[in-house]
Amino acid sequence: MLTSKMESNDANCLDLPDFFKEIDGELWLVEEERGNMKIQYRVKEVLLSEYTPYQHISIIDTYDFGRCLVLDGIMQTTELDGPMYNEMVAHVPVAIHKNPKGILIIGAGACGVINELTKYPFIERIDVVEIDKVVVQESIDKLKCIAGNGYSDERVHFFFEDGSKFVKDKQNCYDIVIIDSSDPIGPSRILYSEEFYSDVKSALKEDGLLICQSESPLFYKEILKTIRKRLKNLFPIIKTYKLIVPCFPGGIWSLTMASKKYSPEDADPNLLPPNTMHINKELLKSCFDLPNFMKDDLE
Amino acid sequence: MLTSKMESNDANCLDLPDFFKEIDGELWLVEEERGNMKIQYRVKEVLLSEYTPYQHISIIDTYDFGRCLVLDGIMQTTELDGPMYNEMVAHVPVAIHKNPKGILIIGAGACGVINELTKYPFIERIDVVEIDKVVVQESIDKLKCIAGNGYSDERVHFFFEDGSKFVKDKQNCYDIVIIDSSDPIGPSRILYSEEFYSDVKSALKEDGLLICQSESPLFYKEILKTIRKRLKNLFPIIKTYKLIVPCFPGGIWSLTMASKKYSPEDADPNLLPPNTMHINKELLKSCFDLPNFMKDDLE
Numbered sequence: 012m013l014t015s016k017m018e019s020n021d022a023n024c025l026d027l028p029d030f031f032k033e034i035d036g037e038l039w040l041v042e043e044e045r046g047n048m049k050i051q052y053r054v055k056e057v058l059l060s061e062y063t064p065y066q067h068i069s070i071i072d073t074y075d076f077g078r079c080l081v082l083d084g085i086m087q088t089t090e091l092d093g094p095m096y097n098e099m100v101a102h103v104p105v106a107i108h109k110n111p112k113g114i115l116i117i118g119a120g121a122c123g124v125i126n127e128l129t130k131y132p133f134i135e136r137i138d139v140v141e142i143d144k145v146v147v148q149e150s151i152d153k154l155k156c157i158a159g160n161g162y163s164d165e166r167v168h169f170f171f172e173d174g175s176k177f178v179k180d181k182q183n184c185y186d187i188v189i190i191d192s193s194d195p196i197g198p199s200r201i202l203y204s205e206e207f208y209s210d211v212k213s214a215l216k217e218d219g220l221l222i223c224q225s226e227s228p229l230f231y232k233e234i235l236k237t238i239r240k241r242l243k244n245l246f247p248i249i250k251t252y253k254l255i256v257p258c259f260p261g262g263i264w265s266l267t268m269a270s271k272k273y274s275p276e277d278a279d280p281n282l283l284p285p286n287t288m289h290i291n292k293e294l295l296k297s298c299f300d301l302p303n304f305m306k307d308d309l310e
Numbered sequence: 311m312l313t314s315k316m317e318s319n320d321a322n323c324l325d326l327p328d329f330f331k332e333i334d335g336e337l338w339l340v341e342e343e344r345g346n347m348k349i350q351y352r353v354k355e356v357l358l359s360e361y362t363p364y365q366h367i368s369i370i371d372t373y374d375f376g377r378c379l380v381l382d383g384i385m386q387t388t389e390l391d392g393p394m395y396n397e398m399v400a401h402v403p404v405a406i407h408k409n410p411k412g413i414l415i416i417g418a419g420a421c422g423v424i425n426e427l428t429k430y431p432f433i434e435r436i437d438v439v440e441i442d443k444v445v446v447q448e449s450i451d452k453l454k455c456i457a458g459n460g461y462s463d464e465r466v467h468f469f470f471e472d473g474s475k476f477v478k479d480k481q482n483c484y485d486i487v488i489i490d491s492s493d494p495i496g497p498s499r500i501l502y503s504e505e506f507y508s509d510v511k512s513a514l515k516e517d518g519l520l521i522c523q524s525e526s527p528l529f530y531k532e533i534l535k536t537i538r539k540r541l542k543n544l545f546p547i548i549k550t551y552k553l554i555v556p557c558f559p560g561g562i563w564s565l566t567m568a569s570k571k572y573s574p575e576d577a578d579p580n581l582l583p584p585n586t587m588h589i590n591k592e593l594l595k596s597c598f599d600l601p602n603f604m605k606d607d608l609e
Contacts (some may be wrong), residue, residue, distance in 0.1 A: 039348075047352040047373035049338075053345065074346035075529070091528070092560075095601070229390070229556055230374070255554065255562045255601075257528055262561010263554045289601040297596030302394070302554075302588040 027060055028067055030084035040071060043084055048260060052076060052086070058153050063145040070153045076258060078156055080121045082146070082193055088121050092257045093157040094288035099254040099266060099298065101127035102290050104187045104222045105134075106278040107268070111186035112136065115214065117174035117202060118191040121150040126161030130284040137167045138185075140178075144171040175201045181214035188215055190223035195234060203234070205241040208269070212245050220270035225251060228305045229261045239309060242269040250275055251309060252298040255289075265305075275299045326359055327366055329383035339370060342383055347559060351375060351385070357452050362444040369452045375557055377453055379420045381445070381492055387420045391556045392456040393587035398553040398565060398597065400426035401589050403486045403521045404433075405577040406567070410485035411435065414513065416473035416501060417490040420449040425460030429583040436466045437484075439477075443470040474500045480513035487514055489522035494533060502533070504540040507568070511544050519569035524550060527604045528560045538608060541568040549574055550608060551597040554588075564604075574598045 031054070032041050038054040052073045059070040069081040077090025088096060101124045105111055112135045116124055119141035128137055141147050147169065150158050161167065170177055178188075188211050192199040201207055202223075211221050223242075226234045228251075235251070242249050246269035256264045268275075280292035301309070330353070331340050337353040351372045358369040368380040376389025387395060400423045404410055411434045415423055418440035427436055440446050446468065449457050460466065469476055477487075487510050491498040500506055501522075510520050522541075525533045527550075534550070541548050545568035555563045567574075579591035600608070 041350075048375075049350040051340075051348040051350065053347065076347075257560035257562060259561075261556035262558075263556060288603050291599075291602050291605075293596070293599035294601060297592070297599050300590075300592035300596050302593060303590050304587050306590075 027057065028069075028084060031057070031060075031069075040073070040081060040084070040086070042086060042260075050086070050258075050260065052079070059149055061145065061149075063143050065143045068143070068146055068149060070149055078154055079258070080146070080150060080154060080157070085194065086258045087193060088123060088157055089258045090154075090156040093121065093123050096254065096256050096264075097123035097127050097157075098287050098290040099252070100124050100189060100191060100222060100224070102283055102287070103252065103266070103278070103295060103298065104189065104220055104268065105131060106280060106282045106295055107270070107273050107275060108186055108218075108220060109273075109277065109279050109282065113185045114138070115140070115178070115181075115185045115188045116191060117178070117188065118193065118199070119147050119150075119169070120191055120193075121154045122147060122158035122162045124189060124191055125167055126157075126159035127284075129161040129164040129167065131282075135166060137164075138170065139167060140170045140172060140174040142171070142173055147171075173201075175204075175207045175210070178207070178210040178214045181210075183216050184214050186216055186219050188219070188221040190221060192224055194226070203238060203241075205244065208241055208245055212271075215271060218272040220268055220273060221246075222266055222268050225265045225267040227259065227261055228253070228263060228265045228308065232308050235265055235267070236308065238267055242267065246270060248272075248274055250299060251301065251305070253301060253305065254298060326356065327368075327383060330356070330359075330368075339372070339380060339383070339385070341385060341559075349385070349557075349559065351378070358448055360444065360448075362442050364442045367442070367444055367448060369448055377455055378557070379445070379449060379453060379456070384493065385557045386492060387422060387456055388557045389453075389455040392420065392422050395553065395555050395563075396422035396426050396456075397586050397589040398551070399423050399488060399490060399521060399523070401582055401586070402551065402565070402577070402594060402597065403488065403519055403567065404430060405579060405581045405594055406569070406572050406574060407485055407517075407519060408572075408576065408578050408581065412484045413437070414439070414477070414480075414484045414487045415490060416476070416487065417492070417498070418446050418449075418468070419490055419492075420453045421446060421457035421461045423488060423490055424466055425456075425458035426583075428460040428463040428466065430581075434465060436463070437469065438466060439469045439471060439473040441470070441472050446470075472500075474503070474506045474509070477506070477509040477513045480509075482515050483513050485515055485518050487518070487520040489520060491523055493525070502537060502540075504543065507540055507544055511570075514570060517571040519567055519572055520545075521565055521567050524564045524566040526558065526560055527552070527562060527564045527607065531607050534564055534566070535607065537566055541566065545569060547571075547573055549598060550600065550604070552600060552604065553597060
């Protein structure tokens with residue numbers, strides 16, 4: 012366990028990757044993701060810093076965002092704003108489908124989306140595929156604030172393998188597939204390919220739909236456009252919606268739905284679980300209202 | 311003119327305040343506003359760095375956000391996202407009031423709000439009070455991308471003085487007052503006082519309304535709550551709305567309307583000018599749909 016003062020008697024301190032920097036005697040995480048804009052977080056404590064076979068994972072406690080999951084130096088989710096992301100990923104597709112029994116999540120992350128989905132009694136099975144077991148194990152252990160208890164629900168089944176391979180032999184299995192990938196670099200790259208999307212389509216039932224993380228509409232709009240183009244070749248209904256993720260650069264982010272049958276207009280706002288931090292009936296509807304610059308880019 | 315390489319033969323280079331830092335041979339603006347989270351912008355060029363009698367002003371060109379106005383080291387508005395802020399400040403109150411003739415803006419900033427308002431032919435007069443003339447002069451000169459040509463419209467009248475004093479002798483003059491202040495530190499502090507709000511109320515006509523910048527609902531929610539409480543003592547209708555400002559920490563921000571007569575439901579979406587970057591009919595309505603954490607905080 013490292014303190015922000017980087018006590019010199021702690022050997023682990025020397026092993027921290029370069030994105031942890033000592034500035035004026037304090038420890039900071041300096042996101043190096045974008046060459047021209049960096050966000051720095053003052054670190055209270057480094058709870059984990061480890062190389063897995065797939066990536067570097069760190070779990071840190073910060074002053075403004077609470078506990079955070081960091082992969083390869085990029086902030087993934089935080090105690091402060093995790094619910095803002097997880098609720099929009101989990102509840103929008105359930106409200107639109109209205110009666111999903113089987114759900115597949117590709118990319119478990121800190122297990123926050125799983126936790127949101129277990130709030131629905133009518134969901135019968137949640138399969139979760141995650142390539143990096145360490146991320147799940149350590150999130151369950153050190154990010155209870157985000158993971159909750161959903162991971163232990165008997166309806167939840169973990170598969171620690173490559174999501175793109177997992178879907179290959181699945182046919183007509185799921186009502187909803189959630190592709191909760193990290194950025195299209197590193198192990199998540201394949202989760203943006205047209206072949207993978209085609210396999211997901213086959214894994215979905217005839218009225219199924221998928222939701223995928225589709226990046227920043229401001230800084231990565233070419234990725235968003237590519238995702239939509241690939242999905243449009245496969246699904247009749249494509250809808251991008253906006254959300255706020257304060258720990259992502261620029262704050263505004265996108266999720267994209269590709270659906271075989273249901274549209275956002277089909278959403279039943281009464282399905283939303285109580286006591287959400289962010290989403291409510293109004294936002295379930297208005298998240299699909301896009302600013303003009305997004306509309307222009309996506310036309 | 312400084313380049314990002316900080317050529318050693320440029321004497322001005324030595325005069326840059328501490329929030330400009332050389333990191334690995336490149337020049338960066340490092341926002342020091344929040345002690346626990348800092349945003350760094352890679353600087354292409356410093357076009358202005360000057361102490362006025364009120365504050366330090368810099369105008370910089372950056373790689374991701376284009377040209378930017380920086381006051382006391384805090385990013386105020388940028389070429390990339392200036393319209394996202396200016397449109398929400400200018401067009402929401404006009405659409406709600408529906409027929410404003412006289413508008414007062416306190417805090418000109420980079421003149422982007424002025425520019426948006428001059429798009430309405432039915433507005434007869436726009437008074438602009440700004441304590442720091444240098445901000446206006448330099449924005450007109452170096453931030454054409456944000457200021458546009460609105461400042462030269464014959465309906466626009468500038469008053470370079472203290473906004474809190476300017477409103478003291480105004481009675482029943484304006485349909486809309488926009489308090490576009492910087493943070494409640496430095497010269498803008500007084501623009502958050504109850505006495506000032508009371509003077510603004512007197513300056514408004516009997517069906518007038520005010521809009522004020524009311525800070526981050528995530529990081530400065532106590533300021534937002536204080537603003538609302540003070541306005542509630544004076545006005546019958548208080549409504550906070552959300553907007554996205556990618557260069558502000560966390561990305562989500564708030565504006566608050568205090569109105570003598572009109573509510574958001576009175577808004578006429580057909581008044582919106584064409585070719586906006588951000589706002590449209592849907593967002594004019596849904597900006598008042600707040601996430602649960604904001605509702606909870608504001609109740």
